[in-house]
Amino acid sequence: MSRLDAASEPLTLNAPEARIAVLEARLKDAITEISDLRARDALKTQFLANISHDLRTPLTAVITHAEILRDGILGDLSPRQLDSVRGIISGGRQLLNQVGEILTYARGAANQLALVSSRFAIKEVLEQVSKLNESLLKKKRLTLWVESEPGLTAVIADREKIAHVVGNLLGNAIEFTPSGGRVWLRASRAAGETPEAQLVEVGDTGVGIAPEHHDLIFREFAQVDATPSRPHHGTGLGLTIARKLVELHGGRIWVESTLGSGSRFYFTVPVEQAE
Amino acid sequence: MSESNQQHVLIVEDNQLVIDALRILFEAAGRRVSGARSIAEALVTADADPPELVLLDLRLPDGDGLVLVDHLRSRGATVIAMTGDDDPSKRERCLDAGCVDVLIKPVPVKELMAATERWID
Numbered sequence: 001m002s003r004l005d006a007a008s009e010p011l012t013l014n015a016p017e018a019r020i021a022v023l024e025a026r027l028k029d030a031i032t033e034i035s036d037l038r039a040r041d042a043l044k045t046q047f048l049a050n051i052s053h054d055l056r057t058p059l060t061a062v063i064t065h066a067e068i069l070r071d072g073i074l075g076d077l078s079p080r081q082l083d084s085v086r087g088i089i090s091g092g093r094q095l096l097n098q099v100g101e102i103l104t105y106a107r108g109a110a111n112q113l114a115l116v117s118s119r120f121a122i123k124e125v126l127e128q129v130s131k132l133n134e135s136l137l138k139k140k141r142l143t144l145w146v147e148s149e150p151g152l153t154a155v156i157a158d159r160e161k162i163a164h165v166v167g168n169l170l171g172n173a174i175e176f177t178p179s180g181g182r183v184w185l186r187a188s189r190a191a192g193e194t195p196e197a198q199l200v201e202v203g204d205t206g207v208g209i210a211p212e213h214h215d216l217i218f219r220e221f222a223q224v225d226a227t228p229s230r231p232h233h234g235t236g237l238g239l240t241i242a243r244k245l246v247e248l249h250g251g252r253i254w255v256e257s258t259l260g261s262g263s264r265f266y267f268t269v270p271v272e273q274a275e
Numbered sequence: 276m277s278e279s280n281q282q283h284v285l286i287v288e289d290n291q292l293v294i295d296a297l298r299i300l301f302e303a304a305g306r307r308v309s310g311a312r313s314i315a316e317a318l319v320t321a322d323a324d325p326p327e328l329v330l331l332d333l334r335l336p337d338g339d340g341l342v343l344v345d346h347l348r349s350r351g352a353t354v355i356a357m358t359g360d361d362d363p364s365k366r367e368r369c370l371d372a373g374c375v376d377v378l379i380k381p382v383p384v385k386e387l388m389a390a391t392e393r394w395i396d
Contacts, residue, residue, distance in 0.1 A: 053334070056359050060381040061292035067384035068296065073303045096381070103360065116364055 045109045052103035056096060063092040098235050104164070105220065105237045108244040115158040115248060117273050122155060122162070122187040122198055123148035129166045130185060133174060141179045149188040155198055156272045161245045162200075165253075168238040169202035169265045176263070177206030196271045197251060203264040209257040217255070218243045242267070249273065281307040282395050285326035287317040287343065288357070289335050293380075297330065300384060301391075313337045318346065325350040328395045331374070333358050333365070341372040348373055353394045357382065 066088040068074060069081075077085060107113050126146045130137075137144050166185065173183040183204040190199035209217060220240040246253045246267045257263035284306045286297050294310035301308045309324065311317035314337045321329070321343075329352045333340045344354050356369040356377045369377045376390050 053359060056380070057290045058292050060359075061290065061296045063381040064293070064296035064300070064384060068300050068303070071384050073300060073384070092381075100360070114364065 048106035055099045101235050101237050119154045120159050125163045126185040143182045145184045147186045165242045168242045173204035177204040181205040190268045197268040205262040208259045210259045283307045283326040285309045285329045287311045288332040329354045344373045
C-alpha cells in the first residue's frame with residue numbers, strides 16, 4: 001500500500017491523543033512524499049538539460065560540415081548538390097532550435113534563467129524579429145505589419161528574452177495562418193497596469209483557438225491536437241517558454257481568440273525591472 | 276606556405292566530430308590544426324607546440340575551459356571562446372577571462388573564418 005493510500009484511509013480512532021498521533025504520522029508521510037516528488041522532478045529537469053546539450057554537439061558538427069560544402073571551401077558543387085546541402089543546413093538549424101527550446105524550458109523549470117537587462121525600445125525588437133522571419137512570411141505569402149504607438153519610451157528589460165517571446169508568438173502566428181493572411185506586431189502603452197508597463201500584441205488572421213483551449217496552450221508539452229498525424233509540429237513548449245520569460249519580467253501573457261477568426265496574443269513588459 | 280610558418284590553430288572541444296569539422300575548414304584555409312578534447316590534453320599540446328589561435332569550448336570533461344585562458348595567453352595564443360548558448364552573462368565571463376571574442380555554436384562557417392582572420396592575419 002502506498003503512502004497516499006494509507007493517508008486516505010478513514011480515521012476511526014476516538015482518543016484525541018491517538019488521533020493526533022495518526023494525523024502527525026500522515027503529515028510526515030505527505031511531506032516525505034512531496035520531497036521525493038520534487039527530487040524526482042528536479043532529476044527529470046536536469047536530464048532534459050543534459051540531453052539537450054548532448055544533442056546539440058553532434059548537430060553542430062553536421063551543420064558545420066554542410067556549410068563547408070555549401071560555401072565551396074572544398075570545391076564547387078552542382079546546383080542540385082547545393083540545394084541538397086542547403087536542405088541539410090536548414091533541417092539541422094530547425095532541429096537545433098527545437099533542442100534549444102527544450103534547454104530553455106528545462107532551465108526555466110529549474111529557475112536557472114536570469115534577466116540581463118538593458119534599455120531598448122520594444123519596436124526595435126519587433127523589427128528585428130520580423131526581419132528574421134522575412135523568408136518564412138514570403139514563403140507563405142503572409143503580409144506583416146509592425147507598429148508602435150508614437151512617443152513610446154524605452155523599457156529596461158532583457159532584450160534577448162523579449163525577442164525570444166516575440167519570436168515564439170510570431171512563429172505560431174505564421175504557422176497557424178493560411179497563405180494570403182495577415183499577421184501584425186504592435187507595441188503600445190498598457191492601460192491600467194501598475195507598475196507602468198507596455199503592451200505587445202502579436203495578432204493573425206489564422207485558424208484561431210477555441211476558448212476552452214486558451215489556458216491549455218500555455219501548459220508545457222500541450223498542443224490542441226496532440227495526435228501523431230497533427231498538421232502542426234514542434235516541441236509544444238513555445239508558449240510555456242513565452243509565459244515563463246514574460247513572468248520573469250513581472251509581466252503577464254494571455255490570448256484573445258475564437259475558432260476561425262484569428263488570434264491576438266498579448267503580453268505586458270514593465271517599463272523598469274523591480275529591484 | 277611551408278609547414279613551419281603555417282599558423283597553428285588549436286581546437287579545444289570535447290566532441291571529436293566538431294574537431295573534425297573545424298579541422299577540414301581551417302586546413303582548407305591553409306592553417307595547421309591540432310585538436311584537444313580536455314583541459315589536460317590542451318595543456319600538453321599547447322606546451323609542446325604553442326598555437327597562434329585557440330578555439331576554446333567552455334564545457335570540457337575535466338572542467339571549465341576558461342581556466343586555460345591565462346596559460347594559453349602566456350604562451351602567446353589568442354583565445355576565442357565557443358559556447359553552445361547565447362547567455363549574455365556567459366559572454367561577459369569569457370571576455371573577463373581574457374578571450375578576444377565569443378562565438379555561439381554552431382558558428383556559421385563564414386563568421387568563424389572572419390573572426391579568426393581578424394585575430395591572426
